[in-house]
Amino acid sequence: MISQIQTYIVDIPTIRPHKLSMTSMAVQSMVIVRITDDNGLEGIGEGTTIGGLAYGAESPESIKTNIDTYLAPYLIGQSVASPKALINKLHLAFKGNPIAKSAVQTALLDLLGKQLGVPVSTLLGGACNNHLSCLWVLASGNTEKDIEEAKGLVAEKRHIIFKLKIGSRSVRDDVAHVGKIKAALGDDVSIRVDVNQAWSEPQATYGMAALQEAGIDLVEQPTPAKDFASLVRLSKKFNIGILADESIADSTDTLLLAQQGFTGSVALKIGKAGGLFAALDVAAVCNAAGIGLYGGTLLEGTVGTTAALHAWSTLPVIEFGTEMFGPLLQSDDIVKSPLNYHNFGVEVPTTAGLGLEIDEDKLRQYTLSLIHI
Helix, strand or coil, X not given: CEEEEEEEXXXXXXXXXXXXXXXXXXXXXXXXXXXEECCCCEEEEEEECCCCCCCCCCCHHHHHHHHHHHHHHHHCCCCCCCHHHHHHHHHHHCCCCHHHHHHXXXXXXXXXXXXXXXXXXXXXXXXXXXXXXXXXXXXXXXHHHHHHHHHXXXXXXXXXXXXXXXXXXXXXXXXXXXXXXXXXXXCCCEEEEECCCCCCHHHHHHHHHHHHHHCCCEEXXXXXXXXXXXXXXXXXXXXXXXXXCCCCCCHHHHHHHHHCCCCCEEEECHHHHCCHHHHHHHHHHHHHHCCEEEECCCCCCHHHHHHHHHHHCCCCCCXXXXXXXXXXXXXXXXXXXXXXXXCCEEECCCCCECCCCECHHHHHHHEEEEEEC
């Protein structure tokens, strides 16, 4: 039975400013959840968004408040033996709040995995791959600095796929910046861009044509989230890959986009979907519709990133790999053993639960507030 739930807001500075089309962040705020059973075993989870309210409707403060006020009291005294049934009850009792629910679900699965002595991936059906490719974001905005950084990471065998956040400058300037980087890095390196909804359809038509000519592999969310029609038209107009991100939250969104004839790929994100189970439901719809998969991030720290990796590891194929670099963007960590990034990817832990242990000193150092229920 669940005996205690603790929530923390943890602020960790990033290694450098991370620039997106809608904001620039120098600190990542994460909500850490700890769920303890009556035998003293503990499961941990994380709920994270990007730039406060710049990305979506949930902020770190609202995630924490809604867990403390609504989700946690509902869970006290409940068994974790059937986490999916428990999550379904939460969905019926409380509307919305997918990131808060994802954090809670992760902690429940971590706790059950520890109780049973199996990794979370086993609870989700079993891992098909324990090493997943992982890209890195080049976000200095300076062409020469980005080229130098990418060359160093390729030489270290850390990353060979890179994404650039564009959309805050003119389309022409962004395309020129990206094209120079691609030309300098060559054909062995994959370059993608994320526009974060910043373009109109005419701008996207111009931009995607130029990016395709430059050898760019993928364009993420070029147009506004709910403009499904433009995404469909663009996906059919160009050979360059197109990725739906903000357009897709759950399996219902995915089905609607597929029904309109979308031929691109979808970014899976456990926070947007409402947890690991729901994110894998999105993947199931994509597989049925012939839509490609991409393991996405809300720039979670190690806890949230590891949860997503357990989910992505159960997928036989992820056509465009993953972007689970969130922990590498942070200047410090709150776990004792960070994830192992090597050989252009990241290892999925294989020990019980998530395979993580909290570093209590680091957690105290970076915690803003704490509530016990």
